[in-house]
Amino acid sequence: MSPFPLSLSTIFGHWGAYVVYLIIGFGFGYVLEIAGFGNSKKLAAQFYFKDLTVLKVMFSAIIVAMSLIFTASALGLLDYNLIWVNPTYLWPGILGGLIMGFGFIIGGFCPGTSMVAAATAKIDGIFFVLGVFFGIFLFGETVENYSVFWTSSYLGRFTLQDWLGLPTGVVVLIVIFMALFMFWGGEKLEVIFGGKNPASEPKWRYAAAGALVLVGVFALVMGQPTAEDRWARLAPEKNAVLANREVQIHPGELLEITSDTTLKVMMLDVRSEADYNLFHILDSRNIPLADLPNIVADLHFEPANTVFVTMSNDEEAATEAWKYLVAEAVPNVYILEGGINNWIATFGDDDLTKRFNAGAGDDQLCYIFDSALGERYSAAEPDAEEFELEYVPKVKLEIKRAPTSGGCG
Amino acid sequence: MATYTSSETAVQEPAKKAERVAKDYVNPYFAGILLGLVLFFAFFISGNGLGASGGMNRMLVFIEDLIAPQHVDRTPYLIDMAGGNKNPLDSWVVFVSVGTILGGFVSGWRNGRFKVETNKGPNISNKMRWMMAFIGGALMGYGARMARGCTSGQALSGGAVLSVGSWAFMFAVFGGAYLLAYSLRKFWN
Numbered sequence: 001m002s003p004f005p006l007s008l009s010t011i012f013g014h015w016g017a018y019v020v021y022l023i024i025g026f027g028f029g030y031v032l033e034i035a036g037f038g039n040s041k042k043l044a045a046q047f048y049f050k051d052l053t054v055l056k057v058m059f060s061a062i063i064v065a066m067s068l069i070f071t072a073s074a075l076g077l078l079d080y081n082l083i084w085v086n087p088t089y090l091w092p093g094i095l096g097g098l099i100m101g102f103g104f105i106i107g108g109f110c111p112g113t114s115m116v117a118a119a120t121a122k123i124d125g126i127f128f129v130l131g132v133f134f135g136i137f138l139f140g141e142t143v144e145n146y147s148v149f150w151t152s153s154y155l156g157r158f159t160l161q162d163w164l165g166l167p168t169g170v171v172v173l174i175v176i177f178m179a180l181f182m183f184w185g186g187e188k189l190e191v192i193f194g195g196k197n198p199a200s201e202p203k204w205r206y207a208a209a210g211a212l213v214l215v216g217v218f219a220l221v222m223g224q225p226t227a228e229d230r231w232a233r234l235a236p237e238k239n240a241v242l243a244n245r246e247v248q249i250h251p252g253e254l255l256e257i258t259s260d261t262t263l264k265v266m267m268l269d270v271r272s273e274a275d276y277n278l279f280h281i282l283d284s285r286n287i288p289l290a291d292l293p294n295i296v297a298d299l300h301f302e303p304a305n306t307v308f309v310t311m312s313n314d315e316e317a318a319t320e321a322w323k324y325l326v327a328e329a330v331p332n333v334y335i336l337e338g339g340i341n342n343w344i345a346t347f348g349d350d351d352l353t354k355r356f357n358a359g360a361g362d363d364q365l366c367y368i369f370d371s372a373l374g375e376r377y378s379a380a381e382p383d384a385e386e387f388e389l390e391y392v393p394k395v396k397l398e399i400k401r402a403p404t405s406g407g408c409g
Numbered sequence: 410m411a412t413y414t415s416s417e418t419a420v421q422e423p424a425k426k427a428e429r430v431a432k433d434y435v436n437p438y439f440a441g442i443l444l445g446l447v448l449f450f451a452f453f454i455s456g457n458g459l460g461a462s463g464g465m466n467r468m469l470v471f472i473e474d475l476i477a478p479q480h481v482d483r484t485p486y487l488i489d490m491a492g493g494n495k496n497p498l499d500s501w502v503v504f505v506s507v508g509t510i511l512g513g514f515v516s517g518w519r520n521g522r523f524k525v526e527t528n529k530g531p532n533i534s535n536k537m538r539w540m541m542a543f544i545g546g547a548l549m550g551y552g553a554r555m556a557r558g559c560t561s562g563q564a565l566s567g568g569a570v571l572s573v574g575s576w577a578f579m580f581a582v583f584g585g586a587y588l589l590a591y592s593l594r595k596f597w598n
Contacts, residue, residue: 005456021505022507025510029508031444033512035437038522040528046586048594057441060437060445062448066570069570085567086558086572089574092555093575094581096556096581098581100556102552107546110549111465112561116510116517118510119513120518120523122528123525125542131542134543137550138551139551147485158574160573163573208438
């Protein structure tokens with residue numbers, strides 16, 4: 001498994017992890033200050049084409065961080081699945097962005113830069129910070145009136161490479177070239193509107209641009225790891241886990257954890273829709289194997305106490321699903337032992353179990369159903385009190401590495 | 410504004426009377442590369458990017474929770490952060506924000522730029538500038554929560570990991586600012 005990002009709270013403890021964030025924030029504030037972002041005039045000059053520092057700093061930072069992130073991911077050092085990618089709520093984002101743009105030119109800062117300005121005793125920065133607090137307060141009090149809009153146009157974890165249907169490396173290179181083009185245009189504008197001497201720009205910036213393009217090309221050539229690549233890296237360790245039957249949980253344990261209020265159990269039934277309609281466990285979701293890739297990003301958004309249980313008629317397809325989810329770094333995934341067949345054998349009444357089909361193939365349903373009643377069988381929601389089952393409990397919550405909130409969460 | 414000779418002295422207020430001479434800002438590309446390294450390091454170590462308005466949000470909610478806990482418990486947007494026994498300050502983004510303030514202060518101090526002053530265009534009074542700053546801040550704060558992140562948490566962090574929403578947001582911010590810039594030119598120039 002890719003070693004990064006780290007599970008900071010496992011290593012440093014809950015509050016210890018925050019020291020790391022404090023250091024990251026320190027670096028952030030320090031760099032903003034030396035860039036001149038504590039000075040509202042310098043920020044506002046961006047919008048009169050006199051001094052495009054904002055554009056240069058921001059896009060240099062984006063392309064540097066982006067190139068390094070996707071190179072580290074290509075090398076298997078960093079798991080992009082565990083990186084917080086701001087979920088897209090398109091129209092609230094655009095409208096909020098426009099309002100912020102107005103605020104930027106009226107007030108001369110953005111929230112981060114105003115903190116730096118206030119920290120260096122700029123009075124306009126302090127007023128801006130007070131304004132931000134007031135605006136946030138107002139939002140908290142008013143958002144209820146248009147919560148439908150605020151949660152609309154949700155596209156989840158939606159990246160440029162998904163949208164364009166291009167390999168990640170190509171998108172990385174496009175973004176790098178777009179930024180370099182903007183730098184070129186920006187420098188021209190500074191000469192025209194700001195009267196800047198074009199020779200004053202340092203020569204090393206060409207070398208830096210060249211180096212960045214090379215990093216981008218490297219990331220493109222290496223390619224991002226596929227689910228197969230990820231599994232291949234994990235296989236030696238995880239095949240042993242499967243062979244030792246450490247993750248195949250007894251139907252009794254599944255029933256037990258579904259009634260545990262400290263856990264959120266998500267049952268992923270990976271059989272065909274036809275089988276699912278014949279019989280399934282109450283609250284299980286039908287996600288045929290082929291559809292799993294579409295929901296991985298959503299699974300990462302689930303809270304840290306979520307336990308995922310894959311199930312098929314026996315274990316074959318459920319094991320495939322398990323491998324896929326584990327390769328995609330979804331935490332706390334288990335397999336229903338013996339699948340739905342075993343579940344029915346354990347909890348089914350005589351009516352349900354009498355028509356046993358011994359000739360059913362591997363991973364096929366071995367009970368015969370006359371009608372597709374789905375979850376309208378008592379065995380679909382057995383009463384835990386009625387059964388006395390003995391099993392070895394296997395579910396252990398591992399600490400989640402992927403952030404469930406980020407951005408400005 | 411238009412008579413300077415190098416990018417380094419652009420927009421700098423000459424520190425005439427101050428004992429400490431304010432140093433020039435660094436080259437923007439150099440600052441950008443450093444910022445990119447900080448951002449990469451944040452993602453690489455923690456899986457999270459940077460944030461600012463989120464931290465300010467939680468600081469505010471902390472105070473609201475002290476003053477009117479019942480109100481917080483009845484407002485859906487606030488419950489997530491401070492409902493019941495939840496401590497709104499128990500979040501990574503708060504610590505990033507505190508770090509940002511410290512980092513800004515240390516850099517300003519070391520480079521002679523820690524100075525009580527108001528940066529503004531030459532044609533408006535200090536009071537006018539403060540009022541504008543407050544109004545602009547309020548719009549920023551409101552917009553940042555609507556967009557679920559500010560220039561740091563959305564544009565910068567989401568931009569670097571290629572989120573579609575973050576890129577749309579970023580163009581909206583620049584678009585909004587350029588849209589109003591001409592009408593407000595007297596305030597800044």
